[in-house]
Amino acid sequence: MDYSEAIERISRKFKKSGNEINREKVEIKLRRLIEEFGVQPAEAERSVSNELAKEFNIPPASPQGSSGASGATGQKMIADACPGDWVTLEGKVVSLAAPASPAIAPSGIVADESGAIRFVVWTKSNAPKMKEGAWYRIESAVVDEYKNIPNLKVHSGTTITEIDKTDPLIPSPVPVKDLRPGIGSVRAKVIQEWEVTHERMLQSGILGDETGTIKFVIWKELGIEKLVVGSVYSVFYTQVDEFNERLSLNLTGATIMQEEGDLATITNSDAEIRGAIVHIAPGSGIIKRCPVEGCNRALSRQNYCPIHEIQPQFVYDLRIKGWLDDGEKTHNLLLKRDVVEALTGINLDQAKEIAENNPLGMDEVFLQMREKILGRYVACKGRDIENRLLVNSCKRMHFESGDHTKLLNRAGGAS
Amino acid sequence: MSARESEMSRRDGSFEREPARRVFASELRECRYQFKDGEDEKSPTFVLLPTGERSNRIFLVGTLTEKTRQGEQNIFYRGRVVDPTGTFFIMAGSYQPEAMQQMAKIETPAFVAVTGKPNLYQKTDGSNLVSVRVESITVVDKETRDIWLLDTATRTLDRIDALTSGTTPDIIKAKEQYPTLDVVTHRRMVYDALAQIKI
Numbered sequence: 170m171d172y173s174e175a176i177e178r179i180s181r182k183f184k185k186s187g188n189e190i191n192r193e194k195v196e197i198k199l200r201r202l203i204e205e206f207g208v209q210p211a212e213a214e215r216s217v218s219n220e221l222a223k224e225f226n227i228p229p230a231s232p233q234g235s236s237g238a239s240g241a242t243g244q245k246m247i248a249d250a251c252p253g254d255w256v257t258l259e260g261k262v263v264s265l266a267a268p269a270s271p272a273i274a275p276s277g278i279v280a281d282e283s284g285a286i287r288f289v290v291w292t293k294s295n296a297p298k299m300k301e302g303a304w305y306r307i308e309s310a311v312v313d314e315y316k317n318i319p320n321l322k323v324h325s326g327t328t329i330t331e332i333d334k335t336d337p338l339i340p341s342p343v344p345v346k347d348l349r350p351g352i353g354s355v356r357a358k359v360i361q362e363w364e365v366t367h368e369r370m371l372q373s374g375i376l377g378d379e380t381g382t383i384k385f386v387i388w389k390e391l392g393i394e395k396l397v398v399g400s401v402y403s404v405f406y407t408q409v410d411e412f413n414e415r416l417s418l419n420l421t422g423a424t425i426m427q428e429e430g431d432l433a434t435i436t437n438s439d440a441e442i443r444g445a446i447v448h449i450a451p452g453s454g455i456i457k458r459c460p461v462e463g464c465n466r467a468l469s470r471q472n473y474c475p476i477h478e479i480q481p482q483f484v485y486d487l488r489i490k491g492w493l494d495d496g497e498k499t500h501n502l503l504l505k506r507d508v509v510e511a512l513t514g515i516n517l518d519q520a521k522e523i524a525e526n527n528p529l530g531m532d533e534v535f536l537q538m539r540e541k542i543l544g545r546y547v548a549c550k551g552r553d554i555e556n557r558l559l560v561n562s563c564k565r566m567h568f569e570s571g572d573h574t575k576l577l578n579r580a581g582g583a584s
Numbered sequence: 585m586s587a588r589e590s591e592m593s594r595r596d597g598s599f600e601r602e603p604a605r606r607v608f609a610s611e612l613r614e615c616r617y618q619f620k621d622g623e624d625e626k627s628p629t630f631v632l633l634p635t636g637e638r639s640n641r642i643f644l645v646g647t648l649t650e651k652t653r654q655g656e657q658n659i660f661y662r663g664r665v666v667d668p669t670g671t672f673f674i675m676a677g678s679y680q681p682e683a684m685q686q687m688a689k690i691e692t693p694a695f696v697a698v699t700g701k702p703n704l705y706q707k708t709d710g711s712n713l714v715s716v717r718v719e720s721i722t723v724v725d726k727e728t729r730d731i732w733l734l735d736t737a738t739r740t741l742d743r744i745d746a747l748t749s750g751t752t753p754d755i756i757k758a759k760e761q762y763p764t765l766d767v768v769t770h771r772r773m774v775y776d777a778l779a780q781i782k783i
Binding site: 445447448492494495496497498499501539540543544545546566567568569572573576577579580581 | 600601602603604605606641643645696697698699719720721722723724727728730731732734735737738739741771774775778779781
């Protein structure tokens with residue numbers, strides 16, 4: 170079992186308060202709890218976090234201690250519920266999901282006019298069975314945080330009563346750039362679809378509106394359908410995840426409605442940038458990728474994958490990372506295999522041949538490709554994602570005599 | 585903490601790489617003013633172009649006409665790259681091993697594309713020299729040189745136009761540092777450079 174993600178989450182949590190964790194110790198603790206004591210991974214993570222919080226003298230996230238300060242169990246709007254609060258709220262159950270563990274009764278999403286939050290009902294709480302679409306008053310529940318996402322915990326001290334309310338709740342979509350971890354609603358267009366990297370994954374890609382773009386994923390579930398590239402959708406109550414300070418949407422379980430018409434997406438989509446390639450970064454050329462399904466990470470020279478360790482049955486691929494400079498701004502480029510092949514004239518088979526029959530090996534491919542494209546003028550089209558241009562097409566520029574004439578006039582004309 | 589922050593911003597890509605300015609040899613040669621942006625040891629150094637823009641890096645394409653290997657223990661290469669307006673002095677030392685090896689391989693004369701950092705030196709006789717520390721150098725074809733000429737002409741004319749009406753700190757500083765700058769001469773230089781491309 171691999172713990173690096175959990176460790177990373179814990180590490181980031183404590184970095185916020187300026188504390189550095191000892192990763193080895195954390196891993197030993199997690200391993201011990203999970204492997205030796207059969208603790209659920211999420212619970213082990215929580216317990217290690219709490220232990221560390223005590224060590225660093227940080228007040229714990231959920232227990233009663235903080236409730237006094239945050240106004241006991243005053244009734245709140247969902248949008249105002251912060252981790253650590255004891256809350257009472259009224260909301261509509263807009264989604265119910267199958268429990269991930271027998272110890273947990275249903276989880277789902279409860280919403281009011283201000284927003285929505287995921288909730289989990291513990292079996293021990295003896296809560297009444299909740300129905301999708303009904304309104305409830307939830308008294309004395311606890312807001313905690315799991316993977317940076319606020320979560321409403323219904324425990325034995327919580328009272329749930331169905332209330333007589335039938336308001337049709339219409340969530341208002343927020344601009345993509347204003348999404349926050351938790352539950353959100355957007356109206357966006359499917360800009361791109363990516364290769365599915367896992368057998369349980371139905372679809373992944375990019376959604377965008379006029380304010381930004383965001384990755385999305387849909388996991389296979391009964392009755393769930395793929396989105397159509399180029400179409401606009403309203404997505405209600407989708408889960409907004411955060412990983413490595415980047416957001417993504419998990420649309421599984423969200424209410425998705427296809428919309429009529431088109432939507433202007435952010436202007437940098439499919440932008441063309443012209444300039445000179447001023448740098449080719451290490452890691453360009455021919456690379457080896459991890460063959461484990463859904464991984465696809467670039468391997469080190471020793472065929473080592475950061476997650477799956479040594480992988481002798483690697484898969485070759487081509488890519489180029491570099492900088493394109495137009496004299497005013499420098500753009501970080503990432504070229505995929507087909508773009509690399511078209512631009513350098515070296516295809517994957519030829520690159521393999523060079524790498525396998527040359528004393529410099531893979532370096533030789535890097536050098537040959539660098540000689541062919543470094544310092545050249547190119548026009549690149551692609552999508553700007555997190556400050557990196559994912560290039561769909563990259564062509565050498567040519568001398569335009571029309572531009573030449575215009576410039577002669579411009580230089581000579583005004584003097 | 586600040587070191588960690590800058591490292592974080594580098595990792596998520598918000599770190600901005602300094603763009604490579606396009607400048608003709610005869611303008612670069614006129615540079616007399618160099619400054620640092622910030623107090624930090626690692627703050628970037630800029631030369632101020634006479635047409636009113638700071639430059640930490642330049643991209644040039646021209647003919648490598650000469651290269652020499654110098655030094656005994658600390659080997660470095662010097663070279664001259666010629667464009668239609670004059671000569672760029674380039675160098676690559678042991679701190680740029682990649683660039684040095686690239687330079688070692690190139691046979692003169694050849695069209696080369698160079699990315700590098702301009703530096704201002706005072707020679708022993710008191711005169712100034714602008715030399716470009718090479719980050720990368722590759723052999724290119726004539727078409728690339730011609731595209732560069734158009735590109736550099738465009739950027740230089742843009743700067744000249746901005747100079748007459750602009751009020752950016754760099755322009756104000758340039759007017760202060762280069763009081764004798766003659767816009768007409770620079771425009772003429774651009775025209776002459778363009779005229780060297782045969783139609």
